[in-house]
Amino acid sequence: MAFPDTRLRRLRRTAALRDLVRETELSPARLIAPLFVASSAAPITAMPGVSRVTISGAVAAAGELAALGVAGVLLFGIPDQKDAEGSGAWDDEGAVQLAVRAIKAEHPRLVVITDVCLCEYTSHGHCGVLRADGGVDNDASLELLARSAVSHARAGADIVAPSDMMDGRVGAIRAELDAEGFAELPILAYAAKFASAFYGPFREAADSTPAFGDRRGYQMDPANRREALRETELDIAEGADIVMVKPALPYLDVIAAVRAMTRLPVAAYNVSGEYAMVKAAVAAGAFEERAVVLETLTAIRRAGADIIITYHAEDAARWLAQT
Numbered sequence: 001m002a003f004p005d006t007r008l009r010r011l012r013r014t015a016a017l018r019d020l021v022r023e024t025e026l027s028p029a030r031l032i033a034p035l036f037v038a039s040s041a042a043p044i045t046a047m048p049g050v051s052r053v054t055i056s057g058a059v060a061a062a063g064e065l066a067a068l069g070v071a072g073v074l075l076f077g078i079p080d081q082k083d084a085e086g087s088g089a090w091d092d093e094g095a096v097q098l099a100v101r102a103i104k105a106e107h108p109r110l111v112v113i114t115d116v117c118l119c120e121y122t123s124h125g126h127c128g129v130l131r132a133d134g135g136v137d138n139d140a141s142l143e144l145l146a147r148s149a150v151s152h153a154r155a156g157a158d159i160v161a162p163s164d165m166m167d168g169r170v171g172a173i174r175a176e177l178d179a180e181g182f183a184e185l186p187i188l189a190y191a192a193k194f195a196s197a198f199y200g201p202f203r204e205a206a207d208s209t210p211a212f213g214d215r216r217g218y219q220m221d222p223a224n225r226r227e228a229l230r231e232t233e234l235d236i237a238e239g240a241d242i243v244m245v246k247p248a249l250p251y252l253d254v255i256a257a258v259r260a261m262t263r264l265p266v267a268a269y270n271v272s273g274e275y276a277m278v279k280a281a282v283a284a285g286a287f288e289e290r291a292v293v294l295e296t297l298t299a300i301r302r303a304g305a306d307i308i309i310t311y312h313a314e315d316a317a318r319w320l321a322q323t
């Protein structure tokens with residue numbers, strides 16, 4: 001049946017009817033807020049509204065997020081000292097490890113996820129250790145990443161999330177967690193992580209800009225969707241419990257493709273540059289922040305993400321509570 005018998009506007013007539021037939025739900029229970037934990041608090045200029053926090057600041061932020069019904073936090077640590085190996089990453093008294101313990105003690109229901117990577121901890125800013133020729137040594141990095149994940153597990157993390165893009169890291173982390181008595185700890189793999197210019201503001205936040213070169217030797221080429229599916233298949237075969245696509249908005253097609261190829265939960269990371277773009281446009285008076293953020297997050301859910309990691313989490317949760 002076509003017009004005039006069929007009129008799609010009938011179900012758009014009132015807010016109640018639109019609510020009744022909405023296909024995609026957005027709820028704070030789907031959102032994860034990233035937190036940058038450091039020894040001193042400081043605003044991040046490239047990300048208006050986001051700051052580095054101390055351990056006590058992280059506990060306070062976690063409390064506000066929990067009260068708003070946000071599912072969890074993703075922790076990044078900024079160490080005071082960096083070295084060539086990134087040894088701060090597996091320091092049991094490091095910022096992330098201390099923050100995990102403090103947050104879990106105060107807010108046990110909040111899901112605490114830790115980012116497992118070396119780039120915040122290495123003096124050269126790469127996500128793994130370097131060979132003599134300056135290239136990133138994949139296999140030598142695996143052991144260090146696994147060691148970091150175990151340290152996060154000992155601190156009480158609910159999920160570990162490797163973001164380094166070394167080949168084989170999910171399997172290496174799974175094996176080490178199991179050997180150390182953490183067989184029940186899930187891994188959220190940054191499965192399809194692209195070498196994206198949208199990470200720019202994060203690198204200021206985490207002080208992790210590579211000292212030379214770039215990350216294209218390990219992160220994915222933005223042009224490749226089939227390869228994203230291969231990466232995802234491999235991470236699943238190695239034992240990933242949740243797979244992630246990152247960034248989110250410029251990669252909705254990849255989210256949809258990953259959603260179609262697996263039964264695992266799919267996460268998407270609405271990254272720092274996506275956030276900064278919205279903030280800059282709002283500051284320029286281009287559009288209304290609330291409407292754009294909720295539309296963006298809904299679009300990421302519609303593409304197939306079960307879980308969204310976003311710097312808008314707290315604002316979005318507040319706005320959702322008002323609607």
Ligand code: PBG
Nearest residue numbers: 117119163198199202271272273
């Ligand atoms: C660390 C890591 C990065 C992000 C998350 N984990 C930076 C990078 O790979 O350069 C980016 C997050 C964001 O931009 O919000 N490897």
